[in-house]
Amino acid sequence: MTTPNENAPAAPSDFIRDIVAEDLRSGKHEKICTRFPPEPNGYLHIGHAKSICLNFGIAREFGGICNIRMDDTNPAKEETEYIDSIMFDVKWLIDEWANEHLGRAPGYASDYFGQLYDYAVELVRKGNAYVCDMTPEETDEYRRLGKEGPFRNRPSEENLDLLARMKAGEFPDGARTLRAKIDMSAPNMWLRDPVLYRIRHAEHHQTGNAWRIYPMYDFAHTLSDYIEGITHSICTLEFEVHRPLYDWLLASLDLPRPLPHQYEFARLNLTYTVMSKRKLMELVSDGLVNGWDDPRMPTISGLRRRGMTASGLRSFAYNIGITKYPSMTDVAVLEHTVREEFNRTSPRRLAVLRPIKIVITNYPGGQIEELEAVNNPEDPGAGSRKIPFSRELFIESADFAETPPPKYFRLKPGGEVRLKYAYIIKCDEVVKDDAGNVIELRCSADLESKTGGATSRRKIKGTIHWVSAAHAIEAEVRLYDRLFTVPEPDADGDFKSFVNPNSLEVVTAKCEPSLKDADPALRYQFERLGYFALDPDSQPGVLVLNRTITLKDTWAKEVKKR
RNA sequence: UACCCCGUGGUGUAACGGUAACACAGCGCCCUUUGGAGGCGUUAUUCAUGGUUCGAAUCCAUGCGGGGUAGCCA
Numbered sequence: 001m002t003t004p005n006e007n008a009p010a011a012p013s014d015f016i017r018d019i020v021a022e023d024l025r026s027g028k029h030e031k032i033c034t035r036f037p038p039e040p041n042g043y044l045h046i047g048h049a050k051s052i053c054l055n056f057g058i059a060r061e062f063g064g065i066c067n068i069r070m071d072d073t074n075p076a077k078e079e080t081e082y083i084d085s086i087m088f089d090v091k092w093l094i095d096e097w098a099n100e101h102l103g104r105a106p107g108y109a110s111d112y113f114g115q116l117y118d119y120a121v122e123l124v125r126k127g128n129a130y131v132c133d134m135t136p137e138e139t140d141e142y143r144r145l146g147k148e149g150p151f152r153n154r155p156s157e158e159n160l161d162l163l164a165r166m167k168a169g170e171f172p173d174g175a176r177t178l179r180a181k182i183d184m185s186a187p188n189m190w191l192r193d194p195v196l197y198r199i200r201h202a203e204h205h206q207t208g209n210a211w212r213i214y215p216m217y218d219f220a221h222t223l224s225d226y227i228e229g230i231t232h233s234i235c236t237l238e239f240e241v242h243r244p245l246y247d248w249l250l251a252s253l254d255l256p257r258p259l260p261h262q263y264e265f266a267r268l269n270l271t272y273t274v275m276s277k278r279k280l281m282e283l284v285s286d287g288l289v290n291g292w293d294d295p296r297m298p299t300i301s302g303l304r305r306r307g308m309t310a311s312g313l314r315s316f317a318y319n320i321g322i323t324k325y326p327s328m329t330d331v332a333v334l335e336h337t338v339r340e341e342f343n344r345t346s347p348r349r350l351a352v353l354r355p356i357k358i359v360i361t362n363y364p365g366g367q368i369e370e371l372e373a374v375n376n377p378e379d380p381g382a383g384s385r386k387i388p389f390s391r392e393l394f395i396e397s398a399d400f401a402e403t404p405p406p407k408y409f410r411l412k413p414g415g416e417v418r419l420k421y422a423y424i425i426k427c428d429e430v431v432k433d434d435a436g437n438v439i440e441l442r443c444s445a446d447l448e449s450k451t452g453g454a455t456s457r458r459k460i461k462g463t464i465h466w467v468s469a470a471h472a473i474e475a476e477v478r479l480y481d482r483l484f485t486v487p488e489p490d491a492d493g494d495f496k497s498f499v500n501p502n503s504l505e506v507v508t509a510k511c512e513p514s515l516k517d518a519d520p521a522l523r524y525q526f527e528r529l530g531y532f533a534l535d536p537d538s539q540p541g542v543l544v545l546n547r548t549i550t551l552k553d554t555w556a557k558e559v560k561k562r
Numbered sequence: 563u564a565c566c567c568c569g570u571g572g573u574g575u576a577a578c579g580g581u582a583a584c585a586c587a588g589c590g591c592c593c594u595u596u597g598g599a600g601g602c603g604u605u606a607u608u609c610a611u612g613g614u615u616c617g618a619a620u621c622c623a624u625g626c627g628g629g630g631u632a633g634c635c636a
Contacts, residue, residue, distance in 0.1 A: 012575090018578090038636095039635085039636050071636065073635090073636080074635060074636070076635090077635070077636085135634095136634055139634075140632090141635080143632080144632075157597070173634085174634065175636095179634095186565090187566090188566075188632095189564085189632040190631080192632090195634050197634085199634080214634095216633095216635085218633075237567070237568090237629075238629095238630055238631070238636090239630095239631095240567060240631080241565075241566055241629070241631045241632085242565095257579085266568085271573085312570055319575090319585075320574060323574090323575075324568055325574095325575095325628095325629090326567095326568075326629050326630080327574060327575090328573075329573075330573050330586065330588095332573085332586060333573080333574070333585080333586055336587090336588095337586095339598090339599095348598095366573070377596085377599075378600095407597095409597080418595055420595060421595070422595090451595080456595085461597090462597080463597090464596090465596075511611090525598085528597080529596090529597080529598095530598095532634060551599090552597090552598065552599090553597075553598090554597050556597090557595080
């Protein structure tokens with residue numbers, strides 16, 4: 001069932017896929033149907049990406065389908081803005097990969113409100129549900145005590161009448177509920193007559209004012225699964241204790257088989273970030289980030305804007321596996337996955353983030369050379385391009401040190417360095433302003449050391465990047481770092497106090513001229529610096545780039561050790 | 563507190579009663595016109611105790627540790 005030109009790793013094996021494979025083998029199911037059921041009350045994050053890749057991945061690997069279903073049973077918390085973003089993110093993530101395994105057209109639990117209500121009536125008829133008049137506080141207390149309430153044994157006819165009047169909007173919010181009649185002394189709290197419907201005089205984003213009662217998660221989710229013919233209903237660990245209720249609902253309605261079954265796996269936790277919708281919402285509303293799609297956010301929209309690709313996120317989802325152990329994944333795994341893909345696919349470019357000017361004193365003033373530069377050493381088919389060289393250049397200020405630390409093999413007074421694709425130069429003079437800041441370096445080039453030249457084979461320890469001053473184009477470059485300074489910001493204390501004050505730095509970079517036509521679909525490697533993607537803030541003639549991820553920097557690590 | 567689930571190197575996973583392996587991270591070396599990439603090497607693991615078995619990470623029991631649930635949220 002796999003598509004041929006898939007560059008993500010081979011399908012993994014895990015306990016859920018083992019079950020699916022066995023169910024197919026044994027003939028329990030002929031065709032697998034999974035689902036992804038987000039509540040539209042926030043933006044999707046990388047944890048949802050794990051779930052999407054699991055559900056669509058299974059559909060894809062086993063020749064089944066996966067439905068997208070908005071779990072929209074609480075009109076108070078849900079908004080169409082979220083629906084739009086969720087649909088966009090899911091499509092972005094599975095497009096070209098598992099889109100053909102999308103089941104029914106993306107829909108809503110609210111599509112089934114009518115059928116759901118009929119099931120509720122049926123439950124009442126069977127004596128498996130009743131209308132309860134207790135207040136929320138009373139309900140809580142009785143449940144805690146394991147005590148049966150006074151309305152539990154209402155006659156079926158009365159329940160039916162009350163339920164119909166609830167539906168008709170005769171009672172105020174919270175006045176009554178429909179509850180499952182299970183077992184008030186059950187050790188599992190979710191079996192102590194859970195609420196199935198509550199009264200909410202609220203307008204719903206899909207159904208408008210058609211309904212005055214709304215089903216609870218357990219009821220709506222379980223029966224929506226059944227209605228859609230879901231075979232494997234995969235959710236996160238916190239729903240584990242709900243599973244007996246899931247099974248009870250299906251059994252009590254006496255539904256014909258095959259019934260769906262619920263399986264649970266551990267949600268994703270990543271170091272140096274937070275993952276709950278509530279906390280992400282706080283970062284946005286407190287202005288600690290610039291919106292849900294801020295490139296520092298672990299949201300799918302943020303990661304996309306940062307420059308991460310759908311295939312990269314999918315590879316990551318496959319790399320981390322699926323278990324029931326509540327683990328903490330090192331964000332370095334994500335970073336590694338992204339680098340691995342970009343190293344294979346990214347065109348190389350020369351750009352200087354923090355420029356310092358150098359003058360090649362023995363190079364003629366008006367002369368310009370077009371030098372050949374390889375586009376991607378990992379991909380010979382990517383070809384090469386020309387970059388202009390002239391007497392005045394910019395190099396990275398970090399690539400010069402007046403008093404170099406040990407093992408520093410970049411440019412230093414009297415020292416030599418190779419300019420990538422160009423000449424070996426020697427720093428002859430350091431020019432400073434009145435304040436003592438280095439403002440210019442005067443260098444001489446070994447004019448025979450260019451590729452193919454007589455001295456081109458000379459062994460020079462350092463090679464640095466550069467751009468021709470006269471030809472450079474400017475770009476706003478946004479340098480992102482981890483959003484939090486500690487590996488587990490929500491371990492203890494206020495997570496917001498650990499926000500990294502240096503998580504965003506904006507510089508004006510000098511770029512080689514070919515970047516003028518930068519392609520938003522591409523990720524560029526700025527040699528020796530990292531991978532960069534065009535930000536949507538870019539306009540014709542105005543380049544804005546985001547640093548998706550740095551290159552591995554062993555020198556920085558060396559410096560840090562001291 | 564009650565109930566449920568889970569414990570394999572620093573981290574994430576594999577091994578499905580038969581030699582504990584892979585990736586990330588770390589460390590060292592080699593190579594390099596990216597201190598990138600790549601190559602080679604290396605450190606380090608079955609929560610504890612008992613039991614079953616020729617043989618246990620795997621099965622059982624107890625203990626310990628971690629997580630989840632106890633909304634008219636999902």
